[in-house]
Amino acid sequence: MESAVIKKKVILDVDTGIDDALGVILAIKSGQCELIGITTVNGNVSLGKATENTCKILDFLQAGATIPVICGASRPLLRPLFFEHRIHGEDGLGGALRDAKVLTQPRDGFAPDFICEQVLARPGEVTLVMTGPLTNLALAVKKCPELVKHVKEVIFMGGVVNGHGNVTPVAEYNMYVDPEAAKVVFHAGFPQLTLVGLDVTRRVLLTEEHIDELGDTPIGRYVRQSTSDYMDRSLERNGVRACAMHDPLAVAVALDRSLVKTQRLYVDMETRSELCDGQTVCDFQNRLKKEPNMNVCLDVDTEAFFTLFLGALKA
Secondary structure, X not given: OXXXXXXXXXXXXXXXXXXXXXXXXXXXXXXXXXXXXXXXXXXXOOHHHHHHHHHHHHHHOOOOOOOOXXXXXXXXXXXXXXXXXXXXXXXXXXXXXXXXXXXXXOEOOOHHHHHHHHHHHOOOOEEEXXXXXOHHHHHHHHHOOOHHHHOOEEEEEOOOOOOOOOOOOOOOHHHHHOHHHHHHHHOOOOOOEEEEOHHHHOOOEEOHHHHHHHOOXXXXXXXXXXXXXXXXXXXXXXXXXXXXXXXXXXXXXXXXXXXXXXXXXXXXXXXXOOOOOOOEEEOOOOXXXXXXXXXXXXXXXXXXXXXXXXXXXXO
16 A cells, blocks of 8 residues: 655745745645645735635635635735736736635635744744745744744745846835845745745746646636736737746745755845845845755746646646
C-alpha cells in the first residue's frame, strides 16, 4: 500500500485581484498543499473588497467550509492608500462573479495574529505565500520576532531586479504600496525568503490559446471573463494580448521549486527617494558587502508552469 503524500502546509496572504484569485484557484485545485488559511490585506483593492473577493472564489470552488479567511491590515504601515482599479477593475475581479452572492464569511481575528499562531503551532512546517503588499507579515514580525525562526519558507510576489517597474519606472506594485513593510521583511532574518518578481512573472503570459484549453467549463468561463479587460490593457501597453501570471507563479513556486532558477543575493528596499521609492535594489556584484538575504528568481520554465497551472484547473 502506497504511503499518503504529505502535503505542504501553506498560508496564502492576498489582496485579491485578478491574478491573486487565479493563484488561490491553483493552490486549491492542485491538491498539492494543505491551505491552513487565507489572510487578506489592502492592496489591489480595499481590504473589504479583497476579503469579499477571496470569499467569492472559495464559494465558486465550494471550499469555503474548510479554508478560513482572516482579515488583515486595511492600509500600509505609513503610506496613503493606492489601489490598482485600472488593472483589476473596481471590483478587483475584472467583473467576474460580480453578481455572485457571498456565502463564505471571514473568521474572527487579525491576519498577523493568525500567521503567528499557526506558524508557532507548527514550527518548521508552514510556508507563507504572499501575493500582496507585505504589510501583514511585517506586522507579524514586529509582534512576534521569533516567527522568523519557525517559518519553513516565505515566498513573495514582488519587486523587479532586472527590468522596469509596473507602477513607476523602477517599482513593482506590491513593493510600491508598502515599501516600509517590505524593508521589515527583507531585514527580518528569514532563513528561506524567495522573491518572485516581474523578471520572471512577465515571462508567464496567459493567452487566449491557454484559456481555450480550459474549455467551456465554469472555470474556463471564469478565467476568460476575469482576464478579458486585463488582456486588452496589456495589448494597448505592451502590444501583446495576454495576462501576466504574477501571483499564480508565486503559488506554483511553493508547489514545485524546479519551475524557477534562483540566486542567493542581498536585496534591499528603497523607502526614501523622490524617484525610486519601492525599488528592490539587488546587489549582484556584492558592492555593499552584505550577506545574501533571499533567493531571487531569475529564470522560469514557462512551459512547465502552464502544464501545472492548466492541469490543475482542468482537474
